Amino acid sequence: xxxxxxxxxxxxxxxxxxxxxxxxxxxxEIGTIVYLDGIIYTGxxxxxxxVLEEGYDIPLDLPALSNVNFHCSPAAAIEPDGTYNVxxxxxxxxxxxxxxxxxxxxxxxxxxxxxKGGMSSEQYxxxxxxxxxxxxxxxxxGTGALLGRGIKKVRQVEWFKELGNAQAxxxxxxxxxxxxxxxxxxxxxxxxxxxxKKINKKLDKLYEGLKKPALSRYGExxxxxxxxx
Amino acid sequence: xxxxxxxxxxxxxxxxxxxxxxxxxxRKGIEFMVQKEDGLSKFVLKTMMENWDAATEDRRPxxxxxxxxxxxxxxxxxxxxxxxxxxxxxxxxxATAQATHDIPLRPNRVHPLWRTDHNNNVGINSPEIDWSFExxxxxxxxxxxxxxxxxxxxxxxxxxxxxxxxxxxFFLDTMVSFGKRGLxxxxxxxxxxxxxxxxxxxxxxxxxxxxxxxxEANPDPEIAKLEEELKTLGxxxxxGAQGFVGASMVADCHIEVGYTHTGGMPMSVHMFCLSSRRAxxxxxxxxxxxxxxxxxxxxxxxxxxxxxxxx
Numbered sequence: 001x002x003x004x005x006x007x008x009x010x011x012x013x014x015x016x017x018x019x020x021x022x023x024x025x026x027x028x029e030i031g032t033i034v035y036l037d038g039i040i041y042t043g044x045x046x047x048x049x050x051v052l053e054e055g056y057d058i059p060l061d062l063p064a065l066s067n068v069n070f071h072c073s074p075a076a077a078i079e080p081d082g083t084y085n086v087x088x089x090x091x092x093x094x095x096x097x098x099x100x101x102x103x104x105x106x107x108x109x110x111x112x113x114x115x116k117g118g119m120s121s122e123q124y125x126x127x128x129x130x131x132x133x134x135x136x137x138x139x140x141x142g143t144g145a146l147l148g149r150g151i152k153k154v155r156q157v158e159w160f161k162e163l164g165n166a167q168a169x170x171x172x173x174x175x176x177x178x179x180x181x182x183x184x185x186x187x188x189x190x191x192x193x194x195x196x197k198k199i200n201k202k203l204d205k206l207y208e209g210l211k212k213p214a215l216s217r218y219g220e221x222x223x224x225x226x227x228x229x
Numbered sequence: 230x231x232x233x234x235x236x237x238x239x240x241x242x243x244x245x246x247x248x249x250x251x252x253x254x255x256r257k258g259i260e261f262m263v264q265k266e267d268g269l270s271k272f273v274l275k276t277m278m279e280n281w282d283a284a285t286e287d288r289r290p291x292x293x294x295x296x297x298x299x300x301x302x303x304x305x306x307x308x309x310x311x312x313x314x315x316x317x318x319x320x321x322x323x324a325t326a327q328a329t330h331d332i333p334l335r336p337n338r339v340h341p342l343w344r345t346d347h348n349n350n351v352g353i354n355s356p357e358i359d360w361s362f363e364x365x366x367x368x369x370x371x372x373x374x375x376x377x378x379x380x381x382x383x384x385x386x387x388x389x390x391x392x393x394x395x396x397x398x399f400f401l402d403t404m405v406s407f408g409k410r411g412l413x414x415x416x417x418x419x420x421x422x423x424x425x426x427x428x429x430x431x432x433x434x435x436x437x438x439x440x441x442x443x444x445e446a447n448p449d450p451e452i453a454k455l456e457e458e459l460k461t462l463g464x465x466x467x468x469g470a471q472g473f474v475g476a477s478m479v480a481d482c483h484i485e486v487g488y489t490h491t492g493g494m495p496m497s498v499h500m501f502c503l504s505s506r507r508a509x510x511x512x513x514x515x516x517x518x519x520x521x522x523x524x525x526x527x528x529x530x531x532x533x534x535x536x537x538x539x540x
Binding site: 074195213 | 269272273276277279280281283284287289290291292293294295329330331332333334335336337339344346348379380385387388390391394395397398399401405409410411412414462465466467468470471472473474502503504
């Protein structure tokens with residue numbers, strides 16, 4: 001089911017406690033607006049490689065501490081006295097991380113992935129549905145200041161030295177952290193894909209009447225024997 | 230004599246302004262577009278406007294992917310400054326490192342192979358500094374732009390026979406491919422480079438996207454007409470913010486041209502996003518500094534066609 005806006009143009013909104021409970025996950029429909037309270041952590045290719053390929057133990061008690069993994073690198077600095085200064089946080093494009101997701105779900109018990117741009121519905125069905133996980137997309141995608149406001153405290157930073165600021169595991173205490181939009185529910189439906197299909201229907205008409213380019217190029221054909229530039 | 234310290238302090242200031250405060254011209258463009266939207270695309274645009282307010286109120290970056298900070302420097306032909314061009318480059322690199330820590334910005338810059346990160350957005354060939362010059366004045370303009378680095382840009386060698394159809398086709402290709410799932414963080418200021426040699430095409434398109442304001446037309450009326458036509462075409466795709474169904478893809482379209490090889494018509498497309506971060510400062514000869522958001526980069530001198538220059 002897709003969440004629909006009411007007559008005032010407002011979408012269904014929910015506020016969830018982290019770790020997110022099974023019953024809360026079941027209620028999420030694609031298109032629902034979500035805000036979170038509790039503890040979340042960042043993890044992207046640096047963390048995935050270190051845990052899943054190099055065999056390091058996750059330095060956090062997951063999923064007891066949190067079952068929400070944010071594909072994010074914060075705009076943040078560690079001060080000389082060891083305190084943290086978090087400016088903004090926004091997500092990074094998630095499709096690049098598909099190959100690690102099953103391994104990560106198994107190791108971390110994550111049930112909610114927050115990121116940018118989502119994945120395909122095939123990937124949701126293949127990777128997320130068996131793990132009982134949903135995908136939330138950030139909005140815009142640049143709501144760095146709004147999300148930064150939702151971070152109440154940096155609880156800890158792991159692997160800062162080993163992975164650097166952008167790839168380290170940042171653990172945040174968050175309050176009313178959002179908004180996010182449900183892109184994939186527990187069944188693996190995808191909001192992006194549904195919207196994309198509606199848009200695709202009109203594309204042919206858009207190109208109607210435009211003549212072909214003088215020379216084609218790779219991408220327009222798969223035949224490498226064609227003459228291309 | 231403009232001191233090196235003034236240059237560094239000024240560059241530091243505009244780094245913060247660019248990262249935090251959305252330029253008014255862009256904001257007005259989005260306020261106009263949101264009226265025509267409904268559904269998810271409208272929700273996204275309204276949330277983005279709330280985000281700009283939050284950024285300005287809290288003095289925090291509007292987007293955590295604080296892009297690849299870089300500079301555009303325009304030096305008056307009569308400007309006198311301490312330390313020479315090397316001094317300016319040093320000041321801009323210092324300002325970048327300091328601002329990255331203090332604002333804070335995300336230290337996005339890494340070595341392409343070893344992924345080495347100095348945590349300060351400074352490294353080999355970064356930040357980029359583009360230079361230009363202006364006759365008969367004694368000031369220095371410094372603009373910083375923080376543009377995202379991954380999506381929304383493409384290049385193609387077209388030929389004269391491809392004509393306007395070819396331009397439209399490549400424009401649509403780029404809008405559709407990067408607009409899906411909103412990877413270009415649209416609605417964007419779309420900059421198009423036409424002509425020059427290949428590298429010039431890329432530079433002109435990028436500068437058109439990042440250094441011209443929403444609502445500003447090319448002084449050539451025929452090019453201005455094409456800008457308007459492409460903007461309309463982009464907004465008729467049926468795609469809105471974040472790749473949802475809608476009509477807001479292009480906040481504005483800017484074209485810049487350069488004389489090119491007689492056999493070709495190279496074209497580039499660049500999309501400057503919902504966090505269109507730019508800020509400019511003018512350092513006057515007496516050391517006074519004034520701030521603005523219109524870079525005023527493409528002066529009549531920049532677009533000159535003649536061998537010499539008389540105004």
